[in-house]
Amino acid sequence: MNRSILAVAVGSLLSHAPYSLAEQADETIVVTANRFEQPVNTVLAPVNIVTREEIEQTQAKSLPEILRKLPGVEITQNGGRGQLASIFVRGTSSDQVLVLVDGVRMAKSSTGAVDFNQIPVMQIERVEYIRGARAAMYGSEAIGGVINIITYAKAGQVGTSSLSVGVGSRGQDANVMAAVKTSESGTLKLNAGYEKDEGYNINPIEGVNDGEKYGFDSLNGSLGYDHQFNEQFTGSVLARAYRNNYQYNDSTTVRKKAEVEIETQVYSGSLGYKQGDFGSVVTYSHENTDSRTFDPYNTALADKYQNKYKQDNVSWINSYAVDNDTQLSAGVDWRKDSYEKPDTANSLLTRKNLGFFGVVSTRYNILTAELSARSDDNEDYGRNTTYNAGLGIDITENAQLFGSYGTAYKAPTLSQQNGSAWADANPNLRPESSKNYELGARGDISGIRWGVTGYDIRIDDLITYTPRSGQKAIYENVEGVSRIKGVELELGFDTGLVSHTLSADFKDPKDSDDKQLARRAKKNFKWHANASFGDVDVSTSYLYFGERPDGSETLEAYDLLDVAATYWVQPDLAIRARIDNLLDEEYETAKGYPAPERSFYLNMTYQF
Helix, strand or coil, X not given: CCCCHHHHHCCCCCCXXXXXXXXXXXXXXXXXXXXXXXXXXXXXXXXXXXXXXXXXXXCCCCHHHHHCCCCCEEEEECCCCCCCEEEEECCECHHXXXXXXXXXXXXXXXXXXXXXXHCCHHHEEEEEEEXXXXXXXXCCCCCCEEEEEEECXXXXXXCCCEEEEEEECCEEEEEEEEEEECCCCEEEXXXXXXXXXXXXXXXXXXXXXXXXXXXXXXEEEEEEEEEXXXXXXXXXXXXXXXXXXXXXXXXXXXXXXXXXXXXXXXXXXXXXXXXXXXXXXXXXXXXXXXXXXXXXXXXXXXXXEEEEEEEEEEEEEEEXXXXXXXXEEEEEEXXXXXXXXXXXXXXXXXXXXXXEEEEEEXXXXXXXXXXXXXXXXXXXXXXXXXXXXXXXXXXXXXXXXXXXEEEEEECXXXXXXXXXXXXXXXXXXXXXXXXXXXXXXXXXXXXXXEEEEEEEEEEECCEEEEXXXXXXXXXXXXXXXXXXXXXXXXXXXXXXXXXXXXXXXXXXXXXXXXXXXXXXXXXXXXXXXXXXXXXXXXXXXEEEECCEEECCEXXXXXXXXXXXXXXXXXXXXXXXXXXXXXXXXXXXXXXXXXXXXXXXXXXXXXXX
């Protein structure tokens, strides 16, 4: 049926974005690649998009579950729902992948990698995923790629309103989202959700913590309003909030249970102007995140251990279409990060960053060219200038060769440079820097959508955590170059009613000592099949991840099979069921932390 996940086949979830398909150019628009709207097939980099409809069809319960199915992505997680989850893109680590929410990096990223498990999946309307260096557009962290999570409150176009309730092997959830036209010029978007997962024993030790469970619960909501003042001016405001609570294993007290509560509030507003071929948008956002730890078994944390993160962002982006083939864009970003440490000395750390960027994208005959540059001035670590150059050549009407070269960097975090409760300050820390090379081809042959991309990432001055005897540890730059070389393959085709997408990732991730990087496999395979049979939609995913080193151990290879089905009782009422890890595979993505066993979920959704 029309709501079916068969829509996946056209330039969306997990499928390669083929070049020169008219319907895809018309229907699939991205904003993340160059910070202006453009058809996905004009981006000189691999792009994947996940929509809200597809999240509901696959019935993903967390952001890691959404991301792990994307090409080039590996997930590590210290247990189940709510536990620390990290991502590797093309073998780069979590803090070398830029994560945006509504186009703005998260406040907590100023002190380390983003914990993907804390982002409520119920607030997600769309995910745009760009692989390759994008520092010339965004600055720090965009070495392996950019993930932009667009929320329901921010999305310009949203689907139908809905109410859903669900139960599963370990818990339950509920969510309501509604888009209401307040006038001919205004739209109000509401979203509220609740989730509870009773958890399981994430770090079992026989005779020590038998039967222990580490759970998770979340209460979240958002409110957004869009207004069209006249033909030229538009405005929007939004507020998002969530409170997550998860239990974890405190290894300092022989496997005792502690809790972390995370509260986040985000407020933002934007004003847009459009006149002919010129467009301009000014955006302000403020995020406040409090992270509190309660540990009755650890004297130092028995009362309350609290981290506070704040971030203010202002951006001004201007774009101009010179003609049908050439687009110019330029802008400025200002950001202030604040981090309050739990220790008493120098508890409040702040720093400001000012960045200017520009990009030109043009097409002439069979050639498409893209050039971007950015300069960031940070009051802690100085100025960094990055650039990216890309070129595409049409080899046939439906096939294209493309390549790019770009520079990128990852800045030291506030705690790495200024010290923390667990590490001394190192004001001499330098940003990590990278050189990224990419060469690929993509196209469509008789309805078979294909793509192959080779990449070479060279990262210098890696920042590492160095323990020291008799004193605090310290963060230091490592001499030498880490190098990640790889090839990605993507394929999409239909067999009757079934739409297939496949991807394979072969890489050689090495550190400066020529050793394989931790928790990164040399080969991964992913297959997804989606079909509609009358009132029933079916989605199946198979994932294979090769063996990976983790310290002195080697994590075994594993494969996962997930199955989801939707039955449309009537056009507005759907009953959904999902089995995660159907084969009940026993595996670990982090040593000592077994992943969840086979899980079952049932959901009912009513659209109105």
